[in-house]
Amino acid sequence: MGIKKVGLNRNVAPQSWVEKIFFLDIAKGLKTTIKHLFRKVITVDFPFEVITPAPRFRGVHGLRNVDGTEKPDFDSWVKKLKIKPPEMGETRCIACKFCQAACPVPEIFVIKAKKLDVPEDHPHHGLKVLDQFDMDLGKCMFCGLCTQACPTACIIHTDVYDLSSYTRRGYILNKEQLSQIADDFIARRGKEKFDEHSEWPDTQKLWPEYDFARAKAWDNNPPYFGPNYADQK
């Protein structure tokens, strides 16, 4: 069993008389501080400079709309839950409430579906649409369990992190706001986060390399990204 003994007389020598008289201990420390005096600035000048969050960053939620990149089993989920087949631009949410079931604080969600009010001979008779989808982000822990539970990759985490409000009401987002957040995010950074199956792509980078503010925080010497595993390209 590897045990390494540490202590003042074990791996640290006590101060010698020469050191005590000539203040060598403090001189050595000052040498280190002076060395740091000539380094470049590493602080990021927020809000004039902003670090772009990583692709996996768990920020404010968004509800994705149908845009032709759904998973192959999307239609079967829609059929199973008797939801009106959504058209392009309508929400992907099928009101299955899996997000609420996975959530440690289920009171966050208010999800309601309503039956369509159409005559009996209409093809959508007896089907439902999503009526209400409210999220109280004041109670949210941003743990990401809801996004992993979602069968249609509808609810996602975006990279928006500035969520402040003067009242508690400001933290409650409805389905239109959530869709808007998701649409903006997909337009901005959709390629980094998602492939056509809305899963973690193989080539997803640790963080965007185009971000110079983050390089500054890494002593202006950011790491160069290469493959992790032996058989990765």
Added chain:
Amino acid sequence: MSWISLEKIKSLGEKFDYVKVIENDKGFHSVEVPKEKLIEFLKFIKTDPEYSFKMFIDWTVIDHGPKADPRFQGVLILFSPEHKERIIVKSWATEEKLPTLTGLWSGAKWAEREAWDMFGIRFEGHENLVRMFLWETYPYHPLRKDFPLRGIEDTELPSLNEKERMDQLEGTMNYSRMHTALPTLEDLEITQKARMPEKSSQVVLNWGPLHPGTHGTIWFLFDMEGEYVQKCDIIIGQLHRGVEKLAENMNVQQIIPYTDRMDYIASINENHSVCVAAEKLLGIHEKIPEKAKYIRTMMAELSRINSHLLWLGTYALDLGALTMFLYTFREREKIMDIFEGITGARFTINYFRVGGVYADLPYGALDAIEHFIRDLPQRINDYETLLTRNRIWLKRNVDVCVITEEDVYDYGLTGAVARASGVPYDLRKIDKYDAYGEVDFDIPVGEKGDSYDRYLVRMEEMRQSVRIVQQCIEKLRKMSKNDPFFFEPEDKKMKITIDGRGTKLFKGEVYAGADNPRGELGVYIYQPKDGIKPFRFRLRSGAFYNLQVFTKAIIGRPIADAITLLSTIDPVVGETDR
């Protein structure tokens, strides 16, 4: 697994006719002792050289529900440093009373106060049985099964609804105006008096709860003789959120984000404890994919470096060395960047799952970690040049607030505090969970147990963590990108999901944990039948028991040493209060 063997525990049952041996199919055997004979039995297993269970780990209570008779059961977990074994001793609390163990282990003092606070069990012979977390006039005992999860909402708080004129608040926006009870100033005064009923000096010095030196909300009471502390007590609980109660009402994957909020500085390690314990209960701890094991080990060690860097910065800041704070936070920023890229969050991480991790490493993760690890040893040398042999640093630390080896066993100290006192207690070596059995590292052990030793031990721990991370990277490089990172059960009865829905726990009980930067976070799960929600989910907090020794080590020291001692014990209030 470091547990008492079946033969040894059976010979205990033969020796004492009142001892009932409970076998466990997972190997966590326990004994049941009637409460009249408890002290006698414990004295035997504490002193007998064949057993010598002299280290106190945990002492808590299970509530079997309002219909059960007898309803409450005390659970004591002990460790034997000689034989590297643990044992569970149980005893039924008839008439809601149990004998006190403070005569055998001083660490039981706070454990019993917590049990009284949460369950309402009286411990006969306890010197000052007051509440631990809640205030003295609070009428309920919240961890009882008949106490509702939402609490009893009997106080009106109109400020919950910020209503503007003509506003009609509906649905989720309309908060209820009723709130659970809150302490008033008088309640706090009563609490303060109850914690220190006898004082020798004219004035009791209050330190905290909102002092920057306490690193959170801890409230210290010092009974002073001139500049020297005669008596000390600590009021904690300002950050108590009832994680154990919450955990009893959700599945095990949902508990993990709550543990992020406990020790928020090393949240990965807290997640690790829950995962290790739940996997042992399910019996899958050896079947976890190799890749997940190495990723978890690597992340846990990075998190340890992160936590120790924050500790070093704030510790030096408290003692007046401001530069250290800026230097360590620069390195810490890099670790947080790596965490953000891999897990999606910088602080409250929730990356580990029971059965592995939720996602594979993104492209370039190992390169970034390697890049960081290459620089770090040089940085640690820089920190040591500034501090280790500085004369002011030596004066403030050497021979200050010595914690002896006896204290470690007596108070159940773990982590760097125990190791600095010369006890090589490290779960990474004892339990060998995840990949710790396959990597090579040393346990730093101090000599005297003063503040300076605790400082040196933590500095050495950072260097050892660098070694572990390097070995993990080497192993991970050789793996394939298609290797699984999450365990998929073949057994039809078992269900484990990444999102947690339907994850089941099996019948049984388990005590396991991980070695965290702040000591051992043990998780005790008691499950009378298969089910999604754990029946009793006890979190044995290392920081809680480590903080308890503060009240002893400070006695006879000047008040200025309180800062040094608190910083070197390094509690995080989120974990002490839970």
